[in-house]
Amino acid sequence: MELRKSYFADQRKDDLHEIGQPRPRSDSPGHVTGKTTYFADRNFPGMLHLKMVRSPHHHARIRSIDTSEAEKHPGVVKVLTAKDVPHNVYTILILIQIGPEDETVLADGKVRWKGEAAVAVLAETERAAQEAAAKVKVDYEVLPAVFDMDEALKPGAPIVNEYHGRNYYLYDSGECRKVRFGDVEAGFAGADHVLEQTYQSSPIEHAPTETTGCIVAPEGNDRFTCYTNTQAMFFTLDNTSIILQMPGNKLHFVGGTVGGGFGGKVDVIVEPIAILGAKLTGRPVCFIYSREEEMQISSPRAAEKVVIKDGVMNDGRIVARKVTGYTDAGAYSRHSPYGAQKGAGHYPGPYTIPNVWIDTYCVYTNRTPSSAMRGFGVTIGDFALEVQMDKLARLIGMDPLEFRFINAYRDGDMKAHRQPTEGAALIECMQEASRAANWPVAEKFMAMSSYAKGA
Amino acid sequence: MAKVPVQFTLNGAEKAEFIDSGTTLLHALRDKIGDTSPKGGCHQGTCGACSVIIDGELRLSCLTLAEACNGATITTTSGLSEGGVLHPLQRAFLDAFATQCGFCTPGMIMAAKVLLDHTPNPSREDVVEALSGNICRCTGYEPIIQAVLTAARSNSQNAA
Numbered sequence: 001m002e003l004r005k006s007y008f009a010d011q012r013k014d015d016l017h018e019i020g021q022p023r024p025r026s027d028s029p030g031h032v033t034g035k036t037t038y039f040a041d042r043n044f045p046g047m048l049h050l051k052m053v054r055s056p057h058h059h060a061r062i063r064s065i066d067t068s069e070a071e072k073h074p075g076v077v078k079v080l081t082a083k084d085v086p087h088n089v090y091t092i093l094i095l096i097q098i099g100p101e102d103e104t105v106l107a108d109g110k111v112r113w114k115g116e117a118a119v120a121v122l123a124e125t126e127r128a129a130q131e132a133a134a135k136v137k138v139d140y141e142v143l144p145a146v147f148d149m150d151e152a153l154k155p156g157a158p159i160v161n162e163y164h165g166r167n168y169y170l171y172d173s174g175e176c177r178k179v180r181f182g183d184v185e186a187g188f189a190g191a192d193h194v195l196e197q198t199y200q201s202s203p204i205e206h207a208p209t210e211t212t213g214c215i216v217a218p219e220g221n222d223r224f225t226c227y228t229n230t231q232a233m234f235f236t237l238d239n240t241s242i243i244l245q246m247p248g249n250k251l252h253f254v255g256g257t258v259g260g261g262f263g264g265k266v267d268v269i270v271e272p273i274a275i276l277g278a279k280l281t282g283r284p285v286c287f288i289y290s291r292e293e294e295m296q297i298s299s300p301r302a303a304e305k306v307v308i309k310d311g312v313m314n315d316g317r318i319v320a321r322k323v324t325g326y327t328d329a330g331a332y333s334r335h336s337p338y339g340a341q342k343g344a345g346h347y348p349g350p351y352t353i354p355n356v357w358i359d360t361y362c363v364y365t366n367r368t369p370s371s372a373m374r375g376f377g378v379t380i381g382d383f384a385l386e387v388q389m390d391k392l393a394r395l396i397g398m399d400p401l402e403f404r405f406i407n408a409y410r411d412g413d414m415k416a417h418r419q420p421t422e423g424a425a426l427i428e429c430m431q432e433a434s435r436a437a438n439w440p441v442a443e444k445f446m447a448m449s450s451y452a453k454g455a
Numbered sequence: 456m457a458k459v460p461v462q463f464t465l466n467g468a469e470k471a472e473f474i475d476s477g478t479t480l481l482h483a484l485r486d487k488i489g490d491t492s493p494k495g496g497c498h499q500g501t502c503g504a505c506s507v508i509i510d511g512e513l514r515l516s517c518l519t520l521a522e523a524c525n526g527a528t529i530t531t532t533s534g535l536s537e538g539g540v541l542h543p544l545q546r547a548f549l550d551a552f553a554t555q556c557g558f559c560t561p562g563m564i565m566a567a568k569v570l571l572d573h574t575p576n577p578s579r580e581d582v583v584e585a586l587s588g589n590i591c592r593c594t595g596y597e598p599i600i601q602a603v604l605t606a607a608r609s610n611s612q613n614a615a
């Protein structure tokens with residue numbers, strides 16, 4: 001790798017010892033010898049296996065749950081329902097004041113997505129737990145469900161989640177996150193061209209090679225050690241403490257190498273119920289998603305819909321941008337209100353546009369709750385924005401890379417959410433990209449800098 | 456449940472266990488014998504993380520009954536390095552950044568070893584074919600393919 005030292009020479013001391021040097025990863029020797037310990041590489045005598053009874057319906061009222069046959073199944077030690085969970089309704093981001101609590105650990109009176117956990121069965125073997133789970137009888141009254149964000153936002157749509165009472169997240173700014181900068185309508189009126197396009201994406205599953213799970217060992221002193229592949233150790237500790245109404249000093253979380261996460265292991269789903277099982281039985285408990293659960297139950301990246309309207313001048317300047325973003329949270333919030341909010345900050349893109357209007361909605365539907373995945377709230381937005389940029393360049397007959405040079409933000413530019421741009425380096429990245437991809441641009445663009453305006 | 460005896464050679468050592476009939480080799484290795492280098496990514500024969508070598512052939516230990524391995528010679532990735540010296544494949548995976556989360560790595564190395572045992576100078580296509588039963592969600596495969604080709608070259612240099 002070549003380091004181009006001409007860039008930002010005044011900001012850098014040339015005493016780099018690590019950057020530009022290949023260094024062995026410290027975890028690789030363990031990986032290649034099979035010695036790395038993943039959470040499931042632990043085994044405790046007397047360990048119980050936890051299996052969930054899951055809703056076969058997208059939306060249903062639970063009339064009754066009968067666990068009597070399951071409890072009699074050979075090998076079954078404990079069957080848990082909503083009433084066993086000390087604080088059964090929670091939401092992960094309550095720790096950063098994003099509420100209301102809207103999700104049940106075990107379904108209480110209602111299920112809101114197909115696959116929602118209703119009853120937990122703990123048994124001596126995985127097979128016994130599975131067989132007993134099939135014997136739990138849940139009487140459902142199926143309710144109308146809504147799977148599409150546009151449908152969910154229409155008046156009269158079935159209400160997905162009563163804790164919200166409406167099919168969108170209510171921000172302190174109202175029904176959506178808003179960014180207002182300049183006068184977008186005046187911008188459109190003065191533009192040479194206006195282009196409005198809609199972009200949509202499906203949910204995407206992370207599909208880590210190691211499935212989500214944890215193993216819990218009760219310690220003699222009333223503490224519980226939880227070996228987990230969570231990507232969010234302290235969120236998990238604190239949320240578990242709330243759900244189990246147990247002081248954090250009773251909970252010892254041991255993380256370590258995660259067998260692929262990509263954001264899919266931040267949701268605090270398996271640990272609270274496994275610890276509860278260990279507490280109520282006094283036995284070690286292992287709760288590991290099957291491959292099917294990993295694909296169907298763990299939260300995917302949200303489906304998104306992005307409507308972008310841009311006003312552009314023939315000389316290449318974008319003069320107005322209006323974006324309406326919709327994030328499909330599924331039935332529960334998890335991290336989606338935050339993801340949608342990130343989108344609001346992000347949608348202007350790395351471009352300086354004088355007139356911006358952004359609305360982003362976090363919408364509830366009866367689909368699998370979505371959550372974090374690599375740049376959630378931003379990645380799909382970037383796809384939409386950059387496709388839009390190419391379309392705009394084509395519309396005015398301009399080279400797409402030169403079009404981006406014209407609009408790229410530079411140090412000192414005010415962004416739409418009123419953070420001044422600092423350390424942008426976008427111009428320099430594009431100059432390198434132009435060289436590396438052998439996509440030449442006019443000399444004046446190669447002479448630009450992120451520092452100096454008017455160059 | 457009645458237990459059945461199984462006996463096999465694992466990485467050069469004799470092993471004998473009483474297991475429940477129907478136990479997979481993956482469970483027997485991990486939970487009874489304590490070799491956790493084969494990983495369970497799907498338990499249904501689709502990911503390759505549980506790959507081991509049985510009598511010279513690549514096998515999915517999640518689909519193999521332990522009791523069918525009586526008398527067999529089994530190799531896992533934990534048995535590859537000798538006296539603290541990495542096997543050329545392990546060395547190549549390390550050097551080529553062919554492992555990220557590492558969960559697929561033991562299975563990948565098993566598949567690669569069987570390839571090189573049978574085909575010491577594989578083409579790129581041979582490598583791709585040999586690894587096609589092993590899923591990696593992290594690396595994008597390219598560094599793994601390069602590592603196997605590098606290991607093959609270093610093997611043939613050593614032999615020359």
Ligand code: FES
Binds near residue numbers: 517518
């Ligand atoms: S665990 Fe055997 S193939 Fe996936």
Ligand code: FES
Binds near residue numbers: 557558592594
């Ligand atoms: S390194 Fe993570 S699955 Fe291959």
